Amino acid sequence: MASLSAEAIVCAVRPHGEHGAILRVLTREAGLVAGYVRGGRSRRQRPVLMPGNLVAIELRARTAEQLAAASAELLVSRAPLLAEPLPAAAIDWITSLTAAALPEGQPYPALYDALAAVLDAIAVAPAARHWAAALARYELLLLAELGFGLDLDACVATGTRADLAFVSPRSGGAVSAAAAAGYEARLLRLPPFLRGAEGEPAMEDVLDALVITGHFLGRDVLDGRNRDLLAVRERLAGRLNRAVA
Structure with a gap:
């Protein structure tokens, strides 16, 4: 009998049977x-099996x-x-994306740590601008872990490695301000924090980052039956845009 005991983040719950x-x-x-989960739709279990919750999970199966x-058990x-x-x-999106995008049974420890960090940030931050950057970084990491990383x-x-200001929506590569001259409208603006710039990014930069990750998630990850997640x-x-306005 295969078994697993671990801490886990709830990503999706679907009714099954009565x-x-x-x-x-x-x-x-x-x-x-x-x-x-037997009785997973019961009044006792529903508060435990909520997306975003951290739980102690026990899995047992006779065959793989x-x-x-x-x-x-709720943690x-x-x-x-x-x-x-x-x-x-935010929790609905990030857990749904994780459940839809990742193949089962393959470890992604960096994604687990990043997802836990985003959820912790959402829980303690006084405003969205304090956790939205972590959300953008998580999406960027997920793209990289699935083989669609941006350069x-x-x-x-x-x-050149200097003055990188845009991202090509076709190649996913950075573009310098000089090389982008005359083509800025066709490119995605690259906020400095996605390249590791220190300090808390402005919300406008976070929104630009989410435009970038959203473009490539829609093109490379959320296709077919998962398109409705967009x-x-x-x-x-x-x-998020209304929160800035």
């Missing part, structure tokens, strides 16, 4: 895993092909955040 639920969680060592039986609840529209939209170290046209992200982007 009372049960299929739970998908991200663990640090085993990656994204799924299991069937069988959907495991799962049980979960950290994100429920209070779901009463606030902007944090709720932001040097200009794709000239090779609507979740558009709602989040709309809320």
Whole structure:
């Protein structure tokens, strides 16, 4: 019998049968895993199986092909955040993206740590600008972990590492201000913090970063049956833009 005991972040819950639920969680060592929770739709279990929650997960299956039986114990609840529209939209998006984009059973420890950090930031930050940059960095990391990383170290046209100001929406490479002259409207503005600039970025820079990551997530990751998730992200982007206005 295969088994797993680990701390995990709840990413998706889907009703199954009359009372049960299929739970998908991200663990640090085993990656994204799924299991069937008996009574997962009960009044007792629903507050535990909420996206964004940190749980202690137990999975048991007779074979690797069988959907495991799962049980979960609540460690950290994100429920209070779901009463606030902007944090709720952020948690909905980031957990849905993780569940949809990652293959099951492959470890992504850097993504687990980054997702936990984003959720912690949403929980403690007094305003969206304090956690939205972490969200953009998470999306950038997810693209890289899935093989769609952007090259932001040097200009794709000239090779220079100086004055990088834009990103090509076709190649995903950085473009210097000089090489972009006359073509700025066709390019995506590159905020300095995505290249490791120190200090807290302005919200306008964060929104520019989310335009970049959103473009490449839509093109390279969220295709086919996952395209409807873009609507979740558009709602989040709309809320963030209104928070700045």
